[in-house]
Amino acid sequence: MFREAYRKFLEAEITPNVERWRQQGIVDREAFEKAGEQGFLMIWPDEQYGGLGDKDFRFEQIIIEETQRAGCGEWFNTLHSRLVGPYLEHFGSDDQKQRWLPDCVSGKKVLAIAMTEPDAGSDLAGMRSSLNVEGDHYVLNGSKTYISNAINADLVIVAAKSDSEDHSHSMTLCVVERGMDGFERGRNLDKMGLKAQDTAELFFNNVVIPKENILGEPGRGFFYLMQGLAEERLIAMVMAAANARRGFNITREFAMERKVFGKPLSHMQNTQFKLAEMDAELDILQVYVDHCVSEHNEGRLTVNMAAKGKLQATELEWRMMDLGVQLHGGAGYMQEYAICSMFTDARINRILAGSSEIMKLIIGRDIFTDNYSSILD
Ligand SMILES: Cc1cc2nc3c(=O)[nH]c(=O)nc-3n(C[C@H](O)[C@H](O)[C@H](O)COP(=O)(O)OP(=O)(O)OC[C@H]3O[C@@H](n4cnc5c(N)ncnc54)[C@H](O)[C@@H]3O)c2cc1C
Known part of the structure; x- marks a missing residue:
């Protein structure tokens, strides 16, 4: 029900504006207030601060997935809701929470x-x-x-x-x-x-x-940031997995429509093999992402687990966008096809929230310590 309601909200209030926001280089502030009015911004704060008090990350997972599915990822509501907001909750005093959280929940105040x-x-x-x-x-x-x-x-x-x-x-x-x-x-x-x-x-x-x-x-800011980074990377992996799946779906539809050498592109073995590899990788990635979400809900998501997911999700997303453009041919280089901007938009995800190299450093430094454990341990 939550997914359905949020999808309708996107259709009514966000999707129709995205192209205009691209032209003006900024999202209208009212987008945050509209989301706030309908209860889609910062769901987790306690009721006394205007939230629902439900900290289950799956609500934000749905918001991220649906925002990506609708091609509205440039409206970075999750940055406000779940990437920055929790710093106020975790480290803010009662007075600070009272002062700031209600306006953040309603969207009157935007966070960075x-x-x-x-x-x-x-x-x-x-x-x-x-x-x-x-x-x-x-x-x-x-x-x-x-x-x-x-x-x-x-x-x-x-x-x-x-x-x-x-x-x-x-x-x-x-x-x-x-x-x-x-x-x-x-x-x-x-x-x-x-x-x-x-x-x-x-x-x-x-x-x-x-x-x-x-x-x-x-003086404790560095440690606070390190604590926040695991959730930031969870957000990045949920986003990248959902966006990669959208890239797959768009490319699949294009391959069924486009004819080359007298038959649909989807009939070519290369297209089937390439998309088969992607389909398998994307499904397996999604299982790991869902696993990380449930571990996070139980307070067990480690920095190492989040780094593995962020690395895999953003690298796979990038390979999917590259394949998508390739299978679109010249059309993939044209802005009128969604895959074109998806390609350039996705490029930052291997750099943001800790680059792929930093993810490898985090994963790599545990491998040779006594703390090492794999998902099977
Ligand atoms: C669109 C966008 C939005 C952003 N939003 C925010 C935001 O809201 N808030 C915020 O604070 N920041 C934000 N950033 C900044 C982002 O987090 C940084 O760009 C990112 O952390 C990388 O830092 P850097 O750009 O200084 O690159 P550098 O750290 O200089 O990295 C350059 C290269 O060196 C590699 N490298 C670095 N260290 C090592 C190492 N030890 N071993 C091997 N390779 C290494 C990197 O992987 C990279 O390939 C944003 C950036 C962009 C582009």
């Missing part, structure tokens, strides 16, 4: 998270932004780049270095609010794909951060 800097992406410990105590408040300086929802965001969770002996890992998370003095947004960046998503630089010049805007314990 800012970790990456021009010189620090994969290596977060190398960031230079600073957040230091001055009297009864903190002062934030530095800049961030490639931040999703950066233009639309009202609340940005910013990670910055704080004073400490262990300077490389001493990070603090703070919430920067729209309108704070010294907080500025750069231009909306011109990307290869995901044209409807606003991605921008953020600048912080002596921004006064009241102590009430510090999230969790000062």
Whole structure:
């Protein structure tokens, strides 16, 4: 029932706008409010904050799958709902939750998270932004780049270095609010794909951060981010698996319609073999993704499991998009065919939320330790 209701919501409120959002380079803010009104944004917060209080990740899985299925993935509602929002829940005080969560659930306030800097992406410990105590408040300086929802965001969770002996890992998370003095947004960046998503630089010049805007314990930010990354990678794998399946379906339909040398492309053994390999890989991937979702619901999703799923899902998604374009022929290079933008949109997924190389580092470093275990153990 939830899937059906969300599908109808997408058909009515989101799908008709996607092309216009691509042209303007940003999603209308109202999209978040409309989703909020109908209960599709941030489902998990307790009822006192306006949510349903249901933390079952399968609700978000349905939202991600249906958003991808409908070709609306550029409306990154899950970034708001399940990637950034949980930081407020897990590390926010009661006062902070009361202050921010209700407006995030209703979509009045849009969320973003800012970790990456021009010189620090994969290596977060190398960031230079600073957040230091001055009297009864903190002062934030530095800049961030490639931040999703950066233009639309009202609340940005910013990670910055704080004073400490262990300077490389001493990070603090703070919430920067729209309108704070010294907080500025750069231009909306011109990307290869995901044209409807606003991605921008953020600048912080002596921004006064009241102590009430510090999230969790000062200096623990790096560990908080590491905790959040397993769920971020789960989101990435659910998204990539659903999007790859959409690429498969679109390509399958095209191959049945398109005639080459007097018969449908689908009659060629190459088409059947290539799509057979994909079909098998996609089904097997989906079983692992569902397994990770249920492990996450039980609190058992490890960083290693999430890294394996993220690596496999995004690499397979990429191979599917490449095959899709190939089987479409020249049409696959034309924007009027969905597979064309799916190809460019998917390219970032092997880099975002930890690149494939970083996933291999995480998986690889466990293989030769006493902690090593496989799914059969
Ligand atoms: C569209 C888009 C949206 C984004 N949204 C956000 C956001 O909302 N918030 C945010 O904070 N960030 C965001 N990012 C940033 C993203 O998380 C980073 O781009 C990503 O973490 C990679 O960092 P980098 O770009 O600095 O690349 P680098 O870290 O410089 O990596 C360059 C290459 O080096 C490889 N590499 C790095 N370290 C190693 C290693 N130890 N061993 C082997 N190879 C290695 C990488 O895999 C990659 O191939 C976004 C980026 C894009 C493009």
